[in-house]
């Protein structure tokens with residue numbers, strides 16, 4: 007090739023590369039959502055902004071009905087021999103849990119347990135939003151600073167995931183100079199927060215609701231923490247209202263939807279050393295066939311819920327046994343994928359059946375499984391994706407902390423996370439734990455939050 011031809015060829019390639027980059031890596035404007043969208047089932051009325059104390063108090067009808075359904079449940083389909091949890095929840099294990107539910111799980115005690123922290127509801131954009139609100143007792147003479155912190159759960163979790171971590175965050179800890187006033191809402195359509203009857207309640211709209219909740223509680227600026235969907239809601243909060251946040255702590259840091267990073271990730275799967283440090287490489291490799299097969303095996307639920315949440319929801323609303331299987335299965339495989347090999351699903355290594363059933367009960371007694379699953383459809387539909395929201399990084403003014411637990415279901419190297427979180431101030435990788443870190447390892451989880459917040463607060 008002649009010199010000139012080479013030059014032209016090179017320029018054309020560079021131009022194509024630029025077009026490719028500009029198209030895929032373009033950062034869209036931050037979407038604007040109307041502040042007054044009315045999500046309530048009634049016609050819009052003047053909002054009742056009062057904050058009402060709330061106690062869980064499940065009616066006798068609901069409890070008698072549950073008992074009846076557990077009593078008449080059909081005999082389970084026996085599992086295949088020696089398959090652990092590889093065909094889904096093993097019915098021998100499920101039977102054990104259901105027996106515990108029927109014979110040992112004592113709702114009047116569990117309800118008392120669940121009511122141990124102050125709870126409230128307040129109406130926001132037409133929906134009654136439920137939240138726990140726990141304030142620390144701090145000796146006035148001490149120089150421990152109280153900071154507001156919102157904790158956000160995901161699916162198939164609930165506020166229950168945080169019960170063990172609440173005392174660790176709200177009681178002054180030795181050697182720590184901060185402590186938290188925690189606000190823990192149920193996501194709209196989850197547990198005791200009302201569901202909308204209108205399409206469009208995605209994680210960004212939830213962020214808008216929770217910003218209003220914090221405003222109403224007098225916290226113009228606060229910390230937010232989230233895992234699973236809670237991590238998405240916290241990220242949207244950060245992008246939509248950066249001036250309201252001291253910092254954002256996540257235990258599910260992801261830069262997945264950004265096409266730009268996805269390309270890099272794929273590149274990294276072939277040439278890992280281009281994007282990851284030596285320690286990080288085992289986290290997301292071998293990306294080849296095994297990695298994708300593993301993710302495919304674990305994401306069928308997501309495809310169903312992102313497309314037809316109501317259909318599967320109907321079955322789960324009818325059957326407490328089915329609901330328990332569907333929810334608790336996630337607490338085996340997402341806590342440790344190797345537990346799929348175990349007949350007992352490994353569950354009791356990290357949880358008690360009471361803890362797991364508390365969470366199932368929150369879905370059962372509120373009849374909220376279908377509405378909880380709709381979040382996937384609201385998030386993965388064309389309309390929301392067309393906003394390109396996931397291509398917007400968190401703004402540089404908000405410090406971000408990422409805690410990465412060993413068995414988290416998707417993990418990425420820091421070089422990719424930095425494309426999403428422009429001010430990533432804190433990253434820790436733990437050699438233990440999985441997707442439900444607050445529930446599973448409350449000490450490690452709370453320590454990571456303290457470390458992150460002290461880093462920022464001491465500056």
Ligand SMILES: *[C@@H]1O[C@H](CO)[C@@H](O)[C@H](O)[C@H]1NC(C)=O
Pocket residue numbers: 061062063
């Ligand atoms: C639940 O409601 C019933 C009937 O209204 C009432 O008698 C009972 O004290 C309530 N229990 C709790 C824990 O609030």
Ligand SMILES: *[C@@H]1O[C@H](CO)[C@@H](O)[C@H](O)[C@H]1NC(C)=O
Pocket residue numbers: 112113114115
């Ligand atoms: C459940 O716990 C309560 C309070 O501890 C107790 O009074 C009641 O007998 C228990 N119910 C059963 C069925 O064990």
